[in-house]
Amino acid sequence: MNSGAIGIFDSGVGGLKILGAAVKRLRGEDFIYVFDRSHSPYGNRSDRYVRRRAEKVSELLLSKGAKVVVAACNTATGVGITYLRRKFGAPFVGVEPPVKPAALARTHGKILVLTTCRTAEQANFHRLLEKWDDGNVIVAPQPSLARDVELNFAALSKLKPVVDDILAPYDGEDIESVVLGCTHYYYLADMISAHYGGSARVFDAVDGVTHRIETVLDENDLRSETGKGRVKYIYL
Incomplete structure (x- = not known):
């Protein structure tokens, strides 16, 4: 068991649909959502730029106690998810076009x-x-x-x-x-x-991503028994 929050980030509002579904599905968990709006949208940025932003935001979420990080962005997932998993050694969930x-x-x-x-x-x-x-x-x-x-x-x-x-x-x-x-x-x-x-x-990809978050929590014994569905928002 782990009482840490689930961290979710996107360049803006896109990931909120995934956040909403995750809050409903994982009722015993708390969440941190990062809007990286000053660097939005990721989809028009270079791979290097997006990877660097994904790294910085992930580092922030992990420093806040996130036990799982969700890259709620297809572009960030495509250019950075493998790198992020290797660099931080933490569970990461991405999203891809369904x-x-x-x-x-x-x-x-x-x-x-x-x-x-x-x-x-x-x-x-x-x-x-x-x-x-x-x-x-x-x-x-x-x-x-x-x-x-x-x-x-x-x-x-x-x-x-x-x-x-x-x-x-x-x-x-x-x-x-x-x-x-x-x-x-x-x-x-x-x-x-x-x-x-x-x-x-x-x-x-909302259902697929939320199901994957749930699977990652179970596989890594990271379920929380103390969370109350609270969400903290961070704006960058």
Whole structure:
């Protein structure tokens, strides 16, 4: 047993969906969430820059007593998760675009994957595609969508025309599902579904990540019996 908190970080609001799900699922745990907003969004930064930020934020979380660190960002996971595990020797959980569940669920149409530009370039993402793309995956990198979500978080409805413009070029592609390859995009799921009249399934990684956090806690005997679902927020 371990009474330390679960540390979660992202460049901004993207990881809050994962935090919310983790708080509900892991009711005996406490949490620390870091908004690295002064360096947001990670998806437009160089690999070296993102890795350095992930290292600094992880070091901060571990210094605050975090027993597990969750990189709630596809870009940070792709460029840094292996390095972070090796450097700190602590349990880390990452997030990747849920291409696998979308591919397993596919019956007829195309899978549209929305990612940041950096994630689309990463080797681990290409390995994911090599394993699960049978020729029916379309990757659509978005240079500014994560920042749009961050800047308009209090009024996300403003982004409906932006979302429609992003999806419109693929309207003739028989899109069966849309994979959200950035945690910031999770807030746009309803808009994306509405664009397709509810006919396209939207995949995010929230359930997969929270399940993985739970597994890591159990594997390392890190469950807490004293936590009360408290969340501490840190802004950088």
